[in-house]
Amino acid sequence: MKNFRILAHFLAFFIFLLSPLRADPVLPHLFSDHMVLQRETEIRIWGWADPGEKISVTLGAGSGQAVADSGGRWRVTLPAIRAGGPFTLTVEGKKTIVFRDVMLGEVWVASGQSNMTYALGGSTGGDKEILHANYPGIRFFTVPKKIAIEPQIDTLPAAWEVCSPETAKNFSAVSYFFARELYKELGVPVGIILSAWPGTAGEEWTDPDSLRREPILKPIVERWEGSAAEVKSYASHPAEFSMEFDDFELLRAEMDPQGALSLSNFDEGAAQIATGGNWTYDWQGAPESVFELVTPGRGGKGFAARVKGTLDGASSSRMKASFKQGDSAFDASSFAGIRFWVRGSGSFQFQTLQPTIQDWDDYSTGTFDATAEWKPITIWFKDLKQAGWGVYQPLTLNALTGFAIINMTTVGDPMRPPAGLYDGMITPLEPYRIRGAIWYQGEGNTWRAYQYRTLLPALIAGWRSGWKEGDFPFLIVQLPNQGDSPELGDSIWAELREAQLLTAKKVPNTGLAVTIDVGDPHNLHPPRKEEVGYRLALWALGTRYGRKIVYSGPIYDSLQIVGSEIKVHFSHIGTGLEAREGVLRGFSIAGADRKFHWANAKIEGESIVLSSPDVMSPVAARYAWAGSPECNLYNKEGLPASPFRTDDWPIASSAKR
Numbered sequence: 001m002k003n004f005r006i007l008a009h010f011l012a013f014f015i016f017l018l019s020p021l022r023a024d025p026v027l028p029h030l031f032s033d034h035m036v037l038q039r040e041t042e043i044r045i046w047g048w049a050d051p052g053e054k055i056s057v058t059l060g061a062g063s064g065q066a067v068a069d070s071g072g073r074w075r076v077t078l079p080a081i082r083a084g085g086p087f088t089l090t091v092e093g094k095k096t097i098v099f100r101d102v103m104l105g106e107v108w109v110a111s112g113q114s115n116m117t118y119a120l121g122g123s124t125g126g127d128k129e130i131l132h133a134n135y136p137g138i139r140f141f142t143v144p145k146k147i148a149i150e151p152q153i154d155t156l157p158a159a160w161e162v163c164s165p166e167t168a169k170n171f172s173a174v175s176y177f178f179a180r181e182l183y184k185e186l187g188v189p190v191g192i193i194l195s196a197w198p199g200t201a202g203e204e205w206t207d208p209d210s211l212r213r214e215p216i217l218k219p220i221v222e223r224w225e226g227s228a229a230e231v232k233s234y235a236s237h238p239a240e241f242s243m244e245f246d247d248f249e250l251l252r253a254e255m256d257p258q259g260a261l262s263l264s265n266f267d268e269g270a271a272q273i274a275t276g277g278n279w280t281y282d283w284q285g286a287p288e289s290v291f292e293l294v295t296p297g298r299g300g301k302g303f304a305a306r307v308k309g310t311l312d313g314a315s316s317s318r319m320k321a322s323f324k325q326g327d328s329a330f331d332a333s334s335f336a337g338i339r340f341w342v343r344g345s346g347s348f349q350f351q352t353l354q355p356t357i358q359d360w361d362d363y364s365t366g367t368f369d370a371t372a373e374w375k376p377i378t379i380w381f382k383d384l385k386q387a388g389w390g391v392y393q394p395l396t397l398n399a400l401t402g403f404a405i406i407n408m409t410t411v412g413d414p415m416r417p418p419a420g421l422y423d424g425m426i427t428p429l430e431p432y433r434i435r436g437a438i439w440y441q442g443e444g445n446t447w448r449a450y451q452y453r454t455l456l457p458a459l460i461a462g463w464r465s466g467w468k469e470g471d472f473p474f475l476i477v478q479l480p481n482q483g484d485s486p487e488l489g490d491s492i493w494a495e496l497r498e499a500q501l502l503t504a505k506k507v508p509n510t511g512l513a514v515t516i517d518v519g520d521p522h523n524l525h526p527p528r529k530e531e532v533g534y535r536l537a538l539w540a541l542g543t544r545y546g547r548k549i550v551y552s553g554p555i556y557d558s559l560q561i562v563g564s565e566i567k568v569h570f571s572h573i574g575t576g577l578e579a580r581e582g583v584l585r586g587f588s589i590a591g592a593d594r595k596f597h598w599a600n601a602k603i604e605g606e607s608i609v610l611s612s613p614d615v616m617s618p619v620a621a622r623y624a625w626a627g628s629p630e631c632n633l634y635n636k637e638g639l640p641a642s643p644f645r646t647d648d649w650p651i652a653s654s655a656k657r
Contacts, residue, residue, distance in 0.1 A: 025049040025074070025093040030432050032099060032159040036139045036191025038433035039083040039104040046075040046431055049093050056092040059102070068093075075431075083188035101162075103139065105189030106182060107434045108540075110175040111205060111426075112441035114198030114525060115477075122358065123173040123529040130165045137188070138163035138179045140171050143195035145314035146424035149236045149417055155428045160191070172196065174440055174477070177533025178540075185541055193434070195425045200416070201444040202455045205426065207462030208419035216454050219657035220418050231414040235313055238288065239409035241346035242308035243370045246298040248321070248340040250332065251378070260339065264321065266293050267302030275330055277322035277402060279305065286317040286407075298341050298374050306344075307407050313416055317407035320353070329355060329399040337380040338403070344370045349406040350379055354396050359525050361390025362404075367412050391523045422462070430466040436473030436544060437463065438536050442496050443479065443524060449495035449653040456503045460510065473544045475511040475536050476500050478642060480519025480526055483627030488588055488596045490652035493627040497643050501555075511539035514553050514642045521628035535639065550574040553639030559621060559646045566599075566610045566618045568646075574635035577603050584608065586631030589618040594649055596622060608633070620647035 027047035037043055037059075045057050049068040056065050057076040064076040081087075085103035090096065110116060120126045120133070140163065144156035161167040168176055172194050179190045197204075203211060203220045211217045224232070233239075246266065252259035263274050271279035271293065281291035289309025297304035311317060323330030342348070351364035363384035368377055381397060445452045460474050478500045483493050497516075504512035513535035518528040542551025554570040554577060561567075566589055570577070579585075584601035589610050597614040599621070610621055624631035624643035633641040 024053060024095055025055055025068075025091055025097065027091060027097065028154045028428065029158050030141065030155065030193075030429065031089070034101045034103075034139050034160040034162050035089075035099065035141070036103045036105050036107055036160070036189050037081075038107045038435060039188065040080050041433055042080055043078040044075065044431055044433055045078065045089070045091070046073070047091070048072045049074055053093050058090045058092075060087045085189060103137065103189035103191070105137065105191060106186065107191040107193065107432070108178070109193045109195060109429065109434055109437040110172060110178070110440075111195045111437060112439050112477075113196065113200045113444055115443070115529075116172055116174055116196040116440040117194070117198055118173050118525055118527075118529060119170045120173040120176050120529075121169040122527060124527045125530065126173060126527075129530075130169050133163055133165050133168035133176070135163040135180065135183055137190065138183050139189065139191045140167060140175075141191065141193045142171070143193065143425050143429070145197055147235055147313040147416055147420040148424035149420060151423050151427040153428060155425070173529035174533045174536070175438070177530045178438060178536045179533075181534055181537030182540065185537070185547070186545065193429060193432070195429065196440075197421060197425070199444060200421060200441070202441055202452060202459060203418040203445075204416055204421040205441070206419060206455060206459040207422050207466065210458035210462045211418050214454050214458055216451055216657065217458065224415070224418050227415060230411050232417070234409070234411045234414055235417045235420060238310035238312040238315075239411055240308075240310050241289075241317070241344075241407060241409040242306065243342055243344035243346045243348065243407060244294065244297075244304040244306045245319075245405065246302075246304040246341050246374075248338065250335040251337040251339055251380075252334065253336050261335070263338070265302060266297060266305055269293055269303055271305065273321055273323060273402075275323045277324045277330075280320045280322070281307070282316065282318040282320070286311060286315045288315070289317055291319065308344075311407075311409050313414075313420070319405045319407065320402060321404070322402040323400060327401040329401060331398045332381075332400050333398040335397070336382070337378060339376055339378045341374050341376050342368075342370050343372060343374045345372075346370050346410055347408045347412050349408070350377075350403065351406065352381070352384060352395070352403050353401045354393070355399060355401060356393045356396055357390070359390035359523065361386045361388070363395050367408070369410070389524045391520075426463065427466060430468075434467065434469065434472065436475065436540065438475045438477070440477040440532070442500060446479075446492045446496045447653065448656050449492050449499055450651060451653070451657055452496055452499040453502055456499060457507050460503070460507055471509040473509050473511065473540060474507070475513060475539050476504055477513050477532055477536065478515060480515040481517070481628040482519050482521060482524060482526070485521070486586070486626040486629045488598070491626045492653055494625045494629075494643055494645075495651050495653050498645065501642050501644060505555075509543075511536075511543060512552070512555075512642060513539060514640050516624055516629070516631060516643055517640045519628070538639075550635065550637040550639065554633060554635055554641035556623070556642065556644035556646070561618060564611055564616050564618065566621050566646075567604070568608045568610065568621055568623075570606065570608075570641070572635065572639075573606050574637040574639070576636045577606065577608070578634055578636050579603065580632040580634050582632070584633060586624045586629050586633070588622050588625065589615050590620045590622075590647070591615045591617050592619055594620075594647075620645070620649075622646070
């Protein structure tokens with residue numbers, strides 16, 4: 001397997017060198033104006049050129065030379081430089097490339113799923129923070145989405161951006177707040193490389209060798225290998241789609257489908273909506289596709305709207321119909337549904353758009369398949385549902401901005417390959433020197449939480465091996481409160497948090513930002529992101545940067561059974577333990593029968609003493625063991641305690657792979 005991956009990497013280099021767009025020399029997209037290079041360590045500069053071409057690199061007072069090898073690869077290592085700038089990076093070969101406004105500072109990779117990509121503009125207080133987000137020493141690089149089944153040598157086109165109100169607004173809120181704290185405390189430039197993707201699972205970011213090596217992770221690979229051939233092909237090759245839509249009508253009543261309002265039939269050769277709005281198309285999300293009006297439409301006359309092209313796993317084709325100009329609200333409460341006609345090759349999903357839904361969990365249908373002949377699609381609003389991963393909102397037919405049609409290939413929305421994002425979005429970054437990584441992911445693995453105990457350490461080990469930076473800091477966001485109410489029983493969210501806690505305890509140079517108090521039981525994307533970034537920064541400042549601060553809340557260390565009581569000991573107690581807002585809550589204990597009962601909890605010095613009249617001989621304790629627990633243990637520095645359990649009894653996700 002290892003040899004295969006080396007061969008694949010070589011072939012990727014070869015294909016790149018054959019590209020007619022290549023100029024000499026060429027550098028990865030990570031090198032651009034405004035970049036941040038890691039300070040106080042040797043600097044790696046690399047790229048491609050003609051075999052035998054002499055390359056000269058200059059940065060500040062440092063310089064180096066190289067000769068492109070037979071494969072066209074070259075690499076120059078420059079001496080370490082202290083933080084500062086701006087510098088100019090000059091690369092000379094058959095042509096000269098100049099990168100300006102280059103800074104030396106601290107470089108961190110930020111990765112994970114939707115809560116890592118959650119934009120500053122949507123966060124609590126984000127609107128005010130954006131007004132002050134003028135930090136020329138903070139720079140952002142966003143890795144474009146890319147799925148690959150072999151290691152990539154470069155990202156898709158992208159460039160570094162300087163932090164400003166305009167660039168910060170749509171950048172990762174967690175990453176922004178993390179960078180802001182480091183910038184203020186360290187006084188040096190900070191660069192964040194954001195490589196994240198909403199809705200992704202941990203195995204997608206894990207190197208394939210680790211997935212195959214660990215027995216508990218093998219089922220992940222086996223599921224992929226057992227998937228349909230067209231699904232596996234779609235992971236590496238774009239698929240074609242072509243569909244035509246026509247004769248959109250709003251239906252007045254379910255029992256009277258003839259009572260309809262013509263909404264859009266394109267017969268005048270324009271993408272207009274009868275209520276005053278118009279159709280738009282997201283070309284940026286699907287650059288290898290077109291939206292056009294074609295003739296004839298349904299019935300052999302007029303026009304129809306056609307969307308066609310190719311999609312890969314990172315593309316998203318979206319047709320949007322706005323009821324009114326400027327996306328103002330339209331009252332559709334007198335209508336019961338919508339009907340339109342479609343033909344072609346592909347599949348699609350329909351969703352309404354309403355102002356009260358901000359987390360992309362709009363009311364939607366399942367997936368429909370197009371056919372070669374025109375067929376009607378009738379959608380009744382009463383049958384629409386939210387997917388359920390966002391905040392529940394009632395369907396507001398009296399205030400809709402429009403609707404969207406999400407176009408897909410005949411494959412639909414298939415699973416992505418394990419390691420597909422590691423190969424597509426992490427391996428291109430690994431030659432770039434970094435200080436560490438911050439990680440906010442786990443929601444996509446909750447139902448396999450026990451497996452995550454192995455998966456997350458494997459991911460960390462694979463990244464560290466790929467970067468060849470030693471055990472660089474890897475800071476984990478422990479999942480916040482979300483979901484079920486506090487009950488004495490199993491909780492896959494609690495189990496996932498435990499996997500993150502165990503990883504932070506067992507894997508060297510890792511950290512845990514506890515966020516059990518900043519989530520929302522009804523929102524998978526809680527907007528309180530400032531505390532998350534701040535607590536990650538505390539870990540970095542208190543460990544890697546050596547600041548004498550309290551950087552963690554209480555972490556379970558050990559227990560002591562004294563008669564009918566359990567005494568729980570912690571690390572990271574700071575200047576002392578305290579209960580926020582009343583008496584201590586969230587603790588339970590159990591005896592040998594393994595039945596948990598709520599415990600009376602009190603602080604005694606640096607420990608918590610637990611007891612219950614229902615458990616005279618306790619053997620185990622748990623804290624905050626629920627999706628959204630009622631818990632309030634902190635240290636006096638205001639940092640919350642991590643949820644934990646002292647037992648190792650079987651849990652809900654133990655048998656799930």
